[in-house]
Amino acid sequence: MNRLVRGSDGRDWVIRAQMEWRRPATADDFEHDVAANYTPGVAMLVVxxxxxxxxxxxxxxDVVVPSWVPLALVLVALFFPLRWVLRRPWTVVAETDGDVTGERPSERWxxxxxxxxxxxxxxHRVGKSIQKHDLPDFDGPLHPVE
Structure with missing residues (x-):
């Protein structure tokens, strides 16, 4: 997902979002991110x-199965994969190369x-903030990167 936004100072910003397959490791998660492999999940699926x-x-x-039972089983089976897909982390990047005169430097958030x-x-909120204030909002999830 890419979006081009022009700030009021004349700089063009590119805002892009990309889905991550794994959660980014942070200092808070370091000791708890110890998943060895997928063997327990595969074993439970086989069982x-x-x-x-x-x-x-x-x-x-002679057992009559109502027609809603297979549908309910499919919905239960799809709950966790669907939840996994909908809760994936996305990395959002807003960056600019600066302006032509060199007064405003390049930035990456x-x-x-x-x-x-x-x-x-x-x-959308980052784009509106850039159009209005020339920068992404400091209170949002984006932070400047050197």
Whole structure:
């Protein structure tokens, strides 16, 4: 997602957002980010599929399954993957090369926004702030990077 914004001082800013597959490591998360591998998740998936297969194979023939039960099972199975997709962190970057005269230097602001639904609004707010104040808002998620 890219957006071009012109500040009132004449500088052109490029605002872009990119989805991250993993949460960025911060100093607060250092000791808790110890996920060894995906083996427990794969094992639980195999166990769930095995139990579901056993349930279907051993079900008596005279049992009537309502039509909403398979739909409910699909919704339950899709809950966590859908939640994972909707809660991915996005890196938002606002940068400019400066102006032609050299009075205003180049700048780069970087921040993280969690959730695909919040990213679009944050990019819009950063664009409005740049158009009005020539800089992203200091109270927002973006911070200047040297």
């Amino acid at each position: 769930a599929l095995a139990l579901g297969t056993v349930l279907l194979v051993w079900m008596p023939e 970087v921040g993280t926004v969690v959730g695909i639904l919040k990213v679009r609004g944050e990019v």
